[in-house]
Amino acid sequence: MKNILRTSVAAGALFALSAPLAPSAHADLKNQNSKVNLTIGGQIVRSLIYADDGQHSQLFNVDGRTVGTRLRYIASGQLTESVKVGGMLEHDVGQSNDGYTFDYGITGDSATYNTASTSGATGNDRSSDATAFGIRHAFVSFEHKSLGKLSLGQTNTASNGTMETSLMHSGNTTLAGATMLSKIRFTTGSAGAFSAVGAGSSTDTLDGLSRDDVIRYDTPTFAGFSLATSMQDEGTYDAAVRWGGKIAGLSAKASAHFANTEAGGSGTVGAAGRQWGIAGSVGHSSGFALRGNYGHKRVANSGRKPKVWMVGGEYNAKLSSLGDTAFYVEYYNAEDIQTAGHEMTSLYVGIVQKMESIGSEMSLVYGKHSLSDRASTDYNDIDAVMFQTMLNF
Numbered sequence: 361m362k363n364i365l366r367t368s369v370a371a372g373a374l375f376a377l378s379a380p381l382a383p384s385a386h387a388d389l390k391n392q393n394s395k396v397n398l399t400i401g402g403q404i405v406r407s408l409i410y411a412d413d414g415q416h417s418q419l420f421n422v423d424g425r426t427v428g429t430r431l432r433y434i435a436s437g438q439l440t441e442s443v444k445v446g447g448m449l450e451h452d453v454g455q456s457n458d459g460y461t462f463d464y465g466i467t468g469d470s471a472t473y474n475t476a477s478t479s480g481a482t483g484n485d486r487s488s489d490a491t492a493f494g495i496r497h498a499f500v501s502f503e504h505k506s507l508g509k510l511s512l513g514q515t516n517t518a519s520n521g522t523m524e525t526s527l528m529h530s531g532n533t534t535l536a537g538a539t540m541l542s543k544i545r546f547t548t549g550s551a552g553a554f555s556a557v558g559a560g561s562s563t564d565t566l567d568g569l570s571r572d573d574v575i576r577y578d579t580p581t582f583a584g585f586s587l588a589t590s591m592q593d594e595g596t597y598d599a600a601v602r603w604g605g606k607i608a609g610l611s612a613k614a615s616a617h618f619a620n621t622e623a624g625g626s627g628t629v630g631a632a633g634r635q636w637g638i639a640g641s642v643g644h645s646s647g648f649a650l651r652g653n654y655g656h657k658r659v660a661n662s663g664r665k666p667k668v669w670m671v672g673g674e675y676n677a678k679l680s681s682l683g684d685t686a687f688y689v690e691y692y693n694a695e696d697i698q699t700a701g702h703e704m705t706s707l708y709v710g711i712v713q714k715m716e717s718i719g720s721e722m723s724l725v726y727g728k729h730s731l732s733d734r735a736s737t738d739y740n741d742i743d744a745v746m747f748q749t750m751l752n753f
Contacts, residue, residue, distance in 0.1 A: 397522040400465045402431040402453075407748040413544055414740025416550025420460045424748060425540045430455045430496065439502070446501045446514070452494035461543035478679060492683030498570060499680055513575040518588035519568025519598040519617035520639075527611055527643035528674040529686035530712050535727065540746050546731050546739045559729055559742055562704040563694040566637050566668050569598050569619050607642070614640040622660055632661040647676040663694040683714035701734035722749040724726065 389399035405424025411417065423429055424630045432450035439445045499513030541559040548555050569592070576590035584605040591597045598619035605612060637655030654669040672690035679685045692706040710725035725746045731739040 397436045399434040400432070401434070402753055403427070403429060404751045404753070405429050405748065407746055409460075409540060409744055409746045410744050411541065411544060411742065411744040413552070413742050414547045415554075416462050418462065420542075422460055422542075425542070425746060425752065426535055426748065432497070432582055443506050444503045446503065447499060447513075448497045450495075454493060460540045461545070487739055499574075506580060507739035508580050509578040511574065511578075513574050515571060515576065517569040517572055517592065517598050517619075518578075518590040518600045519575055519619050520570050522602070522615040522617040523565050523637050523639050524647075525602070525613050525615040525639040525653070525654045526672075527613055527641040528649045528651055528672060529676045529684055529690060529714070530672075530674060530688045530690075530710060530723075535690065535706070535708050536726065540648055540727055540744050541729060541742060542724070544742060546742065548740065549738050551578065552740065553586065555737070555739065557699075557702070557731065557739070559704070559731075561698045562702055562731060563692065563706065564666060564668060564697045566635050566657055566666065568600070568617050568637070569596065569621065572596075609644075611643045612641070615636075633657050633662075645730035648703040649674045649676065662700075664700045666694070666696045668692070668694045668697075683715070686712040688712070699733070703732050705730045718751070720749075720751045722747070 365367070405427055407420075407422050407425050409418065409420045409422060409425065429452075430450060431453050432448060435450050436444065436446045492578065495514055497513075497515045499511050499515040501509055501511040503509040519606040539560075544559050546555050546557045546559060546562075547553060571592075571737070572590075572592045574590040574592055576588065578588045579586055585601065585603050586690050587599070587601050589597070589599040596619070598617060600615060602615045603613065604607045616636070618634075621632050622633060635657035636652060639651070639653035641649065641651035643649035650671075650673050652671045655667065657666045659666065670690060670692040671689055672688060674686055674688035676684055676686040688708075688710050690708045690710075692708075693703070695703045697704070707728045708725055710723055711742075712723040723746075725748070727744045727746070729742040729744075733739075
């Protein structure tokens with residue numbers, strides 16, 4: 361297995377050092393309504409992930425873990441001199457091996473692997489395909505030069521993305537908590553007994569309300585500030601403020617959000633409760649950048665008060681003709697996410713190589729994930745190495 365990992369990483373390094381190809385010519389695309397501009401795009405993402413839970417280790421060949429394979433259609437047209445109409449339809453494409461875990465002693469088809477028993481595990485990996493197209497975005501928008509933008513449909517809530525505010529170049533390989541671990545569980549003790557605690561369910565970013573069916577309004581930008589608010593169809597709502605500018609010669613960005621999902625009950629995006637978060641980032645022309653965030657949530661009738669925080673730093677430079685190379689470190693801390701008294705930490709060290717000639721990127725990331733609880737259970741760390749490529753089109 362180690363030889364397989366070394367071979368995979370070496371292949372990625374050889375690809376990184378190869379000469380970039382010149383962009384290919386392309387033909388214009390004609391759409392049915394010639395009065396509306398249409399752009400088709402998307403991305404194909406693949407990852408090789410070697411994971412070790414303290415008892416078993418395996419190389420997984422999966423779809424993207426930090427970002428998935430997608431297909432999108434973007435439409436735009438000028439309604440009047442001051443009003444622009446837009447819209448986007450974006451799908452999560454049916455993905456090969458979108459989730460993975462160890463066997464955990466179960467048999468049968470892969471659709472049941474997340475209900476694994478906690479004993480008798482073998483170490484064989486199990487994975488699953490998501491064959492259906494999913495809807496990430498399906499909305500229309502009306503944007504006025506001086507009055508702002510109104511969006512209707514399935515798209516980002518006002519608070520989505522606020523906790524990811526960053527001037528770092530790690531971009532689509534930026535991880536949060538246990539994103540790269542899928543459904544892997546923590547093991548305990550020197551014997552590596554399986555616990556019922558999943559790594560992915562023990563962490564969160566509290567990054568707003570993700571995507572939903574919304575009525576969203578964004579103000580124009582004034583002195584670097586912009587405001588946004590949205591209401592979801594189950595009666596939940598959120599608001600966010602964003603800022604970008606210069607401070608003492610440094611580029612800077614900041615954001616804050618508040619979200620209330622109590623009206624929607626436990627089935628709402630992010631579960632019922634109230635949450636808020638702040639995030640900021642600074643960057644220097646020398647290539648150094650820092651970012652950090654803090655979020656807090658009160659989950660109704662649960663006794664839990666989840667909170668998260670992270671810090672990260674990066675150095676970015678153009679070391680080859682391929683494009684910029686970013687070296688980064690990020691540390692995450694998450695408490696009370698699924699169970700009161702549980703605290704999970706994640707440390708990531710990564711390299712992102714931009715491929716400017718084709719507008720794409722690849723990355724190599726190491727992650728260490730640790731869990732503790734009030735009972736001082738001896739949870740083993742989970743280590744993982746990921747090589748990910750993203751081809752944009």
